[in-house]
Amino acid sequence: MPEPECIISIEDLRKSFGPTTVLRGLSLEVSRGEAVVIIGPSGSGKSTLLQCINQLTPADSGRIVVDGIEMTGSGIDLNAARQRIGMVFQDFNLFKHLTALGNVTLGPIRVRRIPREAALERGKHELERVGLGHRLDHYPAQLSGGEQQRVAIARALAMDPSVMLFDEPTSSLDPTLTGEVLDVMRKLAQEGMTMIVVTHEMGFARQVADKVIFMQDGVVVEQGPPSELFVRPRDPRTVAFLANFEALWGGGEAGKRP
């Protein structure tokens, strides 16, 4: 069996904002096709980690390599590199002056310089893929939260990324709308997209993740397949977090069996 190819490699990542150290020498690896879910308490640095991967937040030190490109290297064309990394944000961040189709085709047309016709075709295809083929001409203000997030996913996919980063994609959605977004993400994972998802949706982590990473205080505390990490956590901090989680949100997603 061929060795799983390492597509994202993060070594000793450090980041501080003024006096506050958020990432303290974090290291992790993601293989091609892997779906990785990162869990952890607020302030553990999960979002900062994602933003460092595409250097939207520049790392203070450490080495990040994505699909062969050293993001932390000097002289790197970050704009070109970012085209290969898709990112989905907690607050959707759709372009408010463009329709769903406009949002999805802006990148391909203006950044990748794909001819308009081809970009429109591709855009429609991506929107259909996330179940929004009937909302092409709607503006973000006319879409529900779940629909907006799905447009955001389609927007990222239209750029043909080799990895997708999801930063708490359902945290801004009311519970009835999270399902439709998680379904899209589950499908993506099944189709083999390499993805890193920061989320509190434990059910999703159990069902979809190949690997779950528990972060606290800016480092990786423990990682493993969901069947191990959720059932037999080794580190006492992981145990405490999962117990707390069950206590706060108990019975809900966290209580679901895979």
Add this chain to the structure above:
Amino acid sequence: MLGIVPFLLRGALISIGLSAVGLAMGLLLGIPTALLKTYGRGIPRAVAVLYTEIFRGTPLLLQLFIIYFGLPDAGIVLDRFTAACLALGLNSGAYQAEYFRGALQSIDAGQITAARAIGMTQTQCMRHVLLPQLLRIVLPAWSNEAVYIVKYAAVAFTIAVPDLLARGKMLVSWHWRPIEVFLTVAALYIAILGTLAHVMERVEKRVRIPGLLLEAGRER
């Protein structure tokens, strides 16, 4: 009464000319100033702040007098029309900078982050994400400024620019009845401003996008 209209119309053309030049100059000054105040640092930003403080903190009339009567002492002599345009332009630019700055700040930074995440350069972000929204958000305030400037251009009268108001005064000094003259002048102003307001409204309707308003924060 109608007989004086052609005479007044020549003045109206000057009023409109002054306003148009002032507005355009204000636009060219206002946008960079707003960008400097929002994103700039150090000396360039200080210059922008100083500019808006001075020109919004003093009367337009004073600014006009300094430019027309004061500058010659420093060796810069301008003709009336240029002086009037300059005063209107500098004044409008300071106000327009504030409208643009307000509009800029109402566009959430998340959209720029998302644009950079798909590989756009800062310039592409400005052109494809920021500017289209900025122009739409600022339109109501900007239309207002256009209307105001037509009215304020009347200060040119004080340095003897033969604008609409000045021509009215001329007629009165040639013994036309003041009430007739000034009501006609008023009617002309109303006609000009009414047309302007109507045009701006049509433009606003055409470029309107659901959900894109100055009160963007209230949309959720």
